[in-house]
Amino acid sequence: MPTVLIPLLIVADQISKLWALRSLDPIPDPFLPGLYLTLVRNTGVAFGLLKGNPLWLGLFSVAVGLALLVYLARARTDWLTSLAFSLITAGALGNAIDRLGRGWVVDFLDIGPGLWPVFNLADSFVVVGVILLLPVWLRSR
Template sequence: MRSAASAPPRRWPRWFPIALAALLIIADQALKAWAVNNLVYQAPPVPAIPLLLEWVLTFNTGAAWSMFSNSALPLAALRLLVGLGLLGYLWARPQVRWLTTVLGMIAAGAIGNAIDGLVRGQVTDMIDMPLLSLISNALHAGDFPIFNLADVYVVLGTLSLLLLSLREDRR
């Protein structure tokens, strides 16, 4: 009988990161399409959950916090390379489940924003969190940026990668 310590690491099937990324990209693109069709650019925020969530249609031709503005196409190409590179890596070298999941999330976020940059020449953002702006303003950092689901995937995936790698280092 094998002990838990000698058991091989559990891995998702090879197709899993591609399916995960596809589902996340579809959700991202669907929310962006909804925002473009139902929100008005430069209109006041539409409250959804008081202090937590408002809908505001904005566009970004750069990266986070509008860095590298007016660089939508080069950034889109870079994002696409990163996203496809991560998925290619996971296909060629299947990883443990947690790593596959977080790298799949990051790939989906990169590809989701790459699609916007390639198709529209700008990234569509619509999620505003007033509570985060209250915190960032209290820290004299200005309003928290308006973002989209692809951004959420990249940030949550990266934070998970960091936290889970710290946990793995302790073992």
């Protein structure tokens, strides 16, 4: 069952953020073609929205993560849906740990300075989870 991935994904996210804090700085550093490593302390959510509300954002992220855990424990879903919600859960909880523990989220993956906001593994988990839900949602319509 994909839900067993949740703690592993959270650990991977947190390890990557600790590495970024110890190894990176705010100056973009080329890593791979089209990918830079840039340390950003994000006090808001995507695209810099809602800056300066780490407690509320952290509590909201925990609430979303816990609600999804309850849903995953009770619902009988197909493997793809379970995987998608597991990714979203891990992403929400990974960023909640940052918001509640640091007061900001560690972002460091950068697809090009100025092209897109800098993000982290937890953000990627949420985006991939939502993308995986699209065919499920389209089938249900």
